Amino acid sequence: MxxxxxxxxxxxxxxxxxxxxxxxxxxxxxxxxxxxxxxxxxxxxxxxxxxxxxxxxxxxxxxxxxxxxxxxxxxxxxxxxxxxxxxxxxxxxxxxxxxxxxxxxxxxxxxxxxxxxxxxxxxxxxTSVLTIQKGCWCKSIRFADILYCEAINRKIYVHTKQEIIDYYFRINELEKQLESDFFCCHRSYLVNLHAVCGYENGQAKLVNGENIPVSRLRRQEFMEAMLNYMKKGDR
The missing domain is CATH 3.40.50.2300 (Response regulator)
Known part of the structure; x- marks a missing residue:
């Protein structure tokens, strides 16, 4: 609309x-x-x-x-x-x-x-923003500004370059709203591949210095997604 x-x-x-x-x-x-x-x-x-x-x-x-x-x-x-x-x-x-x-x-x-x-x-x-609504409050966040999204209990915590915004939502529904450059590296985490600068010991290393977990079952798929993303950036 x-x-x-x-x-x-x-x-x-x-x-x-x-x-x-x-x-x-x-x-x-x-x-x-x-x-x-x-x-x-x-x-x-x-x-x-x-x-x-x-x-x-x-x-x-x-x-x-x-x-x-x-x-x-x-x-x-x-x-x-x-x-x-x-x-x-x-x-x-x-x-x-x-x-x-x-x-x-x-x-x-x-x-x-x-x-x-x-x-x-x-x-x-x-199509390039995530719109978050909490009651009467609404905000649009550019995908490019999102580092990762974390699910804790029934809440989603959206970690951006500037702030952390929390709201009630399901992570599987959130994944449908995000672009293909976001990867579900763990059942509780969606990471923006643009924000990933490395991987070590089961952790994705982010450009802001944070590390987030990559589940053992999704490790190989995550590595492939990272490589495909980097290749796309080289075109």
């Missing part, structure tokens, strides 16, 4: 954008949630993690450009698309890593081209 925000102080523009987005989704068979906001302040208060945000620039007390800066300061990696009548802010859009800059009135062909490009990136991004 792609989550999209439309923020504009013009109700007619909100309606036009929602109709264009809905039409695009229907034609391409993607599924999307579209949320509308009439001011930047309400958009920033939302606890929804948006994939795409359409932003007007001239709005009330807070401009769309200021809202975009706050998104980036908070660590948001959403795709920002400015929709405005103001041509002069196009260069400022680079400072907030905007994905596009559409001028009003909207050109249908340009809108289609933008959506095709952005949706492609969104889909790639979604």
């Amino acid at each position: 792609i989550k999209i925000a439309v923020c504009d102080d013009d109700d007619n523009m909100i309606l036009e954008l929602k109709n264009k987005i809905s039409g695009y989704m229907n034609e391409t068979s993607y599924k999307a949630e579209i949320h509308s906001f009439s001011c930047a302040e309400d958009l920033l208060k939302s606890d929804i993690i948006f994939d795409i945000v359409f932003l007007d620039i001239q709005m009330g007390s807070m401009t769309g450009m200021e809202a975009a800066k706050r998104f980036r300061q908070s660590g948001s990696e959403c795709f920002l698309i400015f929709v405005t009548v103001l041509k002069e802010y196009v260069y400022d859009a680079f400072s907030v890593e905007a994905s596009d800059y559409l001028l009003k009135p909207l050109n249908s062909q340009r809108f289609l081209s933008t959506m095709n490009r952005i949706i492609h990136y969104v889909e790639d991004k979604k």
Whole structure:
């Protein structure tokens, strides 16, 4: 499900954008949630993690450009698309890593081209992250940032380069969500082969200095997986 925000102080523009987005989704068979906001302040208060945000620039007390800066300061990696009548802010859009800059009135062909490009990136991004949900809390973690996952009792502990995140889940279900570069080296461990720098005495050595167990039954398969991964990296 792609989550999209439309923020504009013009109700007619909100309606036009929602109709264009809905039409695009229907034609391409993607599924999307579209949320509308009439001011930047309400958009920033939302606890929804948006994939795409359409932003007007001239709005009330807070401009769309200021809202975009706050998104980036908070660590948001959403795709920002400015929709405005103001041509002069196009260069400022680079400072907030905007994905596009559409001028009003909207050109249908340009809108289609933008959506095709952005949706492609969104889909790639979604397939390269692990999304963890704990009650009302939700976070997406890039596969590349995960070192290994450990199962203790009914909880999974995701060890990343920055932190350890725990949540209730089953390791066999988690394995289905991860990429092929993750290997189940032990019934309680899934390791990212990218983080493995060696193997010794039944232990996988990781780039951060940690060691994790490799079960005797999976030792040969683990060694083969390591070699195949290294060969793939040499291509």
